[in-house]
Amino acid sequence: MNTCEFNVLLVDDEKDFLHPLVKRLARRRLNVQTAGNGREALDIIDKHPVDVVVLDVKMPGMSGLETLQAIKAKSSDMEVLLLSGHASIDTATEGLSHGAFDYLLKPVDFDELFFKLQDAYQKKCIREKRKGVGKE
Numbered sequence: 001m002n003t004c005e006f007n008v009l010l011v012d013d014e015k016d017f018l019h020p021l022v023k024r025l026a027r028r029r030l031n032v033q034t035a036g037n038g039r040e041a042l043d044i045i046d047k048h049p050v051d052v053v054v055l056d057v058k059m060p061g062m063s064g065l066e067t068l069q070a071i072k073a074k075s076s077d078m079e080v081l082l083l084s085g086h087a088s089i090d091t092a093t094e095g096l097s098h099g100a101f102d103y104l105l106k107p108v109d110f111d112e113l114f115f116k117l118q119d120a121y122q123k124k125c126i127r128e129k130r131k132g133v134g135k136e
Contacts, residue, residue: 006121007031007049011041011067012056012083017106024110030117038062042070050078052101052120054113057084057091065095072099077127079120083108 008030012018018034025032033048035041037059044050053071057064068080082095085106092103101120104113 005029005031006051007033008117009033009035009041009044009050009053011035011038011053011059011064013037013059014056021110021113025114025117028114038064038067038070041067042074045071045074045078051124052117053078053080054117055080055082055100057082057095058086065091065098068095068098068100077124079124081113081116081120 008025010018010021010025010032011034013036015036022032022034033044033050035044039062041053041055045053055064055067055071059067062070064082064084068082071078071080076099079101080099082092082100082103083106084091084103087105095103101123102116104116
């Protein structure tokens, strides 16, 4: 399955974290957009196709968990990877129970993140393919 050239939305209020990550993911042929908060992320999702979201848990305003719930309400098929600089079993468990694909800790290893993005995209493709088969 071709996992190149899918659409990723990075949501984090730390610009110093986002910019280098965008460059590295773009070099891997991913289409990357960014948002600085949950509301901005939801606006982007409404206007542009997004396959996988990488979502910071702790942000001012709308939290990552609130944003996750809003994303899943809009599109249950969209995969979301949660990122946090603050390890918390409770937050990880809550995020996974609300449909997050996985929970990763900052600083995240780039290769691990890239492989998780590919895995999340493949899961989304498989789910969409199964839905398509059921409609025929």
